[in-house]
Amino acid sequence: MMIELVLASTLVSFVNTEMYEVDSCIGEKFALIEAENPQWPIHSERFIGVGYVDFMVIVNSEGKVVEHQISRSQPRRIFDRQSLRALKKWKFNPSKHAERCFDVTFKYDSEKFE
Numbered sequence: 138m139m140i141e142l143v144l145a146s147t148l149v150s151f152v153n154t155e156m157y158e159v160d161s162c163i164g165e166k167f168a169l170i171e172a173e174n175p176q177w178p179i180h181s182e183r184f185i186g187v188g189y190v191d192f193m194v195i196v197n198s199e200g201k202v203v204e205h206q207i208s209r210s211q212p213r214r215i216f217d218r219q220s221l222r223a224l225k226k227w228k229f230n231p232s233k234h235a236e237r238c239f240d241v242t243f244k245y246d247s248e249k250f251e
Contacts, residue, residue: 148230155249162193162238168230170200175223175243178216188212188245190220196237200229203236216245 148166152159156174161167188211195204202224210217220243229237 156244158240158242158244160240162240165234165237167232167237167239169227170230171226171228173223173226175216175219175245177245177247178219184212184215185247187247188216190216190243190245192220192224192241192243194224194239194241196229196232196239198232198235200231202227208240216243 148168150161150164150166152169157172159167159169190210191208193206193208194202197203205221205224207217207221210220223243224241229239
């Protein structure tokens, strides 16, 4: 299991890595403090190719994910559970707002997973 710790001194409105993308729904600047990459699902070990899971995420003022909804996934339901497990461990910077909205996409590529 790989955990990324992001130490951001500047706030951003978009993050794009090999494993995920994060975008503020309203363009608000944020910092992603902790982000865990999802694991490759065991039941899909024969899957070859690429996939993704898109979430709409609500984060509270402390930076914790409090609500989530899958908006799209391809192939359907193959990567949903592992993406959700990783997402629940994420932490964003604290905010003066009670809630903030983010669009999160987990990207899966069979060539990049071990």
